[in-house]
Amino acid sequence: MTLILLTAAACADKSGGPRQLAGADAERGRQTAERLACAACHEIPGVAWPQGRVGGSLTGFAGRPLIAGRFRNQPDVLVRWLSDAPSLDPSTGMPPLPITAAEARDVAAYLYTLK
Amino acid sequence: MSGLGEIFGGWPPPVLDPAGPFAGPVTALAWVLLISGGLVLAMVLGVTSVALFGPRRWRAKLGHERLVWIGGLAFPVVVLTALLLHGLSLTRDLSAPPQPGETRIRVTGEMWWWRVAYLDTAGREAVQDANEIHIPVGRPVTLELEAADVIHSLWIPRLAGKVDMIPGRRNLMRINADRPGTYAAQCAEFCGGPHALMGLVVVAHAPAEWDAWRTRTAAPPTPTPGRGAELFLSAGCGACHTVRGTPANGLAGPDLTHVGSRRTLGAGILPNHQGTLAAWIADSQAIKPGNRMPAYPVLSGPDIRALAAWLGSLK
Numbered sequence: 001m002t003l004i005l006l007t008a009a010a011c012a013d014k015s016g017g018p019r020q021l022a023g024a025d026a027e028r029g030r031q032t033a034e035r036l037a038c039a040a041c042h043e044i045p046g047v048a049w050p051q052g053r054v055g056g057s058l059t060g061f062a063g064r065p066l067i068a069g070r071f072r073n074q075p076d077v078l079v080r081w082l083s084d085a086p087s088l089d090p091s092t093g094m095p096p097l098p099i100t101a102a103e104a105r106d107v108a109a110y111l112y113t114l115k
Numbered sequence: 116m117s118g119l120g121e122i123f124g125g126w127p128p129p130v131l132d133p134a135g136p137f138a139g140p141v142t143a144l145a146w147v148l149l150i151s152g153g154l155v156l157a158m159v160l161g162v163t164s165v166a167l168f169g170p171r172r173w174r175a176k177l178g179h180e181r182l183v184w185i186g187g188l189a190f191p192v193v194v195l196t197a198l199l200l201h202g203l204s205l206t207r208d209l210s211a212p213p214q215p216g217e218t219r220i221r222v223t224g225e226m227w228w229w230r231v232a233y234l235d236t237a238g239r240e241a242v243q244d245a246n247e248i249h250i251p252v253g254r255p256v257t258l259e260l261e262a263a264d265v266i267h268s269l270w271i272p273r274l275a276g277k278v279d280m281i282p283g284r285r286n287l288m289r290i291n292a293d294r295p296g297t298y299a300a301q302c303a304e305f306c307g308g309p310h311a312l313m314g315l316v317v318v319a320h321a322p323a324e325w326d327a328w329r330t331r332t333a334a335p336p337t338p339t340p341g342r343g344a345e346l347f348l349s350a351g352c353g354a355c356h357t358v359r360g361t362p363a364n365g366l367a368g369p370d371l372t373h374v375g376s377r378r379t380l381g382a383g384i385l386p387n388h389q390g391t392l393a394a395w396i397a398d399s400q401a402i403k404p405g406n407r408m409p410a411y412p413v414l415s416g417p418d419i420r421a422l423a424a425w426l427g428s429l430k
Contacts, residue, residue: 037118037385040394040402050385054397086420093397093416095389095423 019062021075021109023102029110032103041094045114055094061114068092078108118386119299122316122378128299130272135291137209137255141276144205151194162186209276210287213257220248221259224267224280226306227313227406228369228382233329234259242333243357245369246382248317249332251325252295258288268304271317277303292319297378308405314383332373335360336429343425346418350411358429368408375429381406392423 033039039047041055056068064073071077071088080087082104085094099107120126133142166177176182213219221240223230231248232240250256260269262280270277274290292298302313320328338344338361347353353363359372369382377387381403385391395402397419398410414422 035118035121035386036388037391037394040385040391041397050402052394052398053401054394086417091416093393093419095393095420097390098388 019075019112021079021105021112024105024109026106026109026113029103029106029108032099032107033110036097036099038107058111058114062112063115068094075105075108075112078111079104082107119379119384122297122386123299124297128272132273134273134296134298135275135293137275137289137291138271138273140205141209144202148198209289210278211289212287213289214255218251218254218256219259220250220256221261222248222269222280224260224262224264224269224302224306226264227302227309227403229269229313229315230263230369233332242329243370244332244373245371246315246379247377248300248315249325249328250290250292250317250319251322252292252319254322255289255291258290260286260288265306266304267302267306267313269300269315270303271298271300271315273298274317279304290317292317295319295321295324299383301383309403312381312384312403312406314379316378316383318378335372336375339425339428341421341425342418343421343423343428346414346422347425350414350418350422352422355408371426371429373429375427387427389420389423389427392426393419396422396426 033044034047037050038044038058039050039052041052043051043053043057043059045059061073067073067078067081068085068089071081077088079101081094082097083099083101084096085092086096097104131142131145133139162177165173169177216236219234219238221230221232221234223232229246231244231246233242233244235241248258258269258278260278260280261284262282264282266282267280268277269280269288271290274292275288278286278288280286296319298317298319300315300317302310302315304310306313336359338358344361347358348362353361353365355365355368356371357364357366359370363371374380375387379385380387380391380395381399384403385395395408396411397414399406399408400410411419
C-alpha cells in the first residue's frame with residue numbers, strides 16, 4: 001500500500017509547477033502577439049493568416065514540457081526566451097524581439113492559454 | 116493582415132473617411148450616388164407596388180403616357196447627364212498634369228509589390244524606394260502610375276480614388292494629405308496569386324520633416340560590415356535586391372537600401388522588426404504564397420538572424 005502511494009506521488013502531475021505570471025494579462029499578450037505578427041513564423045490556433053512554418057506550431061503550447069524542444073517550459077524561462085531567445089540557444093533562428101519585459105510576461109500568459 | 120492596426124490606427128483602414136482634397140469629392144460623390152440610387156430604387160419599387168396592388172384610381176394615373184416620358188426618359192437623361200459632366204470634370208481635376216515644381220513620384224505595380232521612384236525636376240528617377248510613398252503634408256503630389264507586368268490598380272482610400280496601372284501606359288493620380296500620418300493602400304485590381312497581399316503605405320510628413328527624409332533617403336546608409344553583410348552577398352540576395360553602397364544591385368525585387376526604416380514588410384502586410392524580417396527571409400512563401408522570393412532552407416538559424424539584424428540596421 002505504501003509502495004502504491006509512493007508511486008502515485010512520484011507520478012503526480014508536476015507540469016503545474018507554477019504557470020501563473022503575477023500581473024500578466026493573457027488578452028494583452030494576445031494583442032502583443034498580433035502586433036508582432038508571431039504567426040509569421042509560428043502557426044497559432046485561431047490565427048487564420050499568416051501561418052508560418054519557420055518556428056514550431058504553438059498549438060498545445062500550454063501542455064508542452066519543453067520550449068523549442070530544449071528548455072524547461074516554465075514562466076521565467078519562457079519570458080526570457082520571448083525577449084532574447086539567442087541568449088538561451090545561440091543556434092536558434094528566433095531573433096531577440098522588440099518587446100518590454102512586461103509585454104513578454106503578457107505574451108507568456110497568452111501562450112499558456114493555447115491548448 | 117496582422118499587426119498593422121498600430122501602424123494605420125486600426126484595421127481594416129476606413130474607406131469612407133477622406134483625409135485630403137482629392138479624396139473628399141470622391142467620397143462625397145460616392146455618398147450622393149448611394150443615397151440617390153437608394154431613393155430612385157425606393158421610388159421604382161413604390162410605383163411598381165402601386166401599379167400592382169394600388170387602388171384603381173391610382174393605377175389609372177400611372178397608365179398615362181406622360182409618366183413614361185418624364186420618369187422613364189427625361190429624369191434619367193437629366194440626372195445621368197449631370198452626373199457624367201460632374202464625373203468628367205472631377206476626374207480631370209484628380210488626374211491633372213503636375214504643376215511646375217510639384218513633387219512627382221513614379222509608382223510601378225509589380226507582381227506583387229510596388230516600385231517607387233522620386234523624380235527630380237528633370238523627370239529623372241533620383242531616389243529609388245519600394246512599398247512606401249512619402250509625401251509632404253498639404254502639398255499636392257503627382258503619382259505617375261505604371262505597371263511592369265500585368266494590370267494593377269492603386270487605391271489609397273483616404274487620399275484618392277482608384278487609378279489603374281496598365282502596362283505600356285502612364286496614368287496620373289494626384290494626392291494630398293491634410294494631416295501628417297500613415298495611410299494604407301492596396302492593389303485594387305486582381306493581378307494573380309497573392310494579389311490580396313499587395314499593400315502599400317503612404318506616409319505624410321510635415322514639410323520640413325519630409326525634406327529631411329528625402330535627404331536621408333537619397334544618401335546610401337553606412338552598412339555595418341559583418342556576418343549579415345557577407346551573407347547578403349554570398350547567399351545571392353544581391354541578384355534581385357539593391358542595397359546602395361554595396362555590390363548588391365539587383366533590380367528584380369524591391370530596393371532594400373533603407374529597408375530597416377520601413378514600417379512594413381512584404382509590401383504592406385507585416386510589421387517590420389527582427390522577428391518578421393527573419394520570418395520573411397527564411398520562408399516568405401508561407402506568408403505570401405506564390406511571391407517571387409524563394410524560401411531559403413540553406414540558411415541556419417544564426418545566418419537568418421544575422422541577415423535580419425543587418426537588414427534591420429539599414430535605416
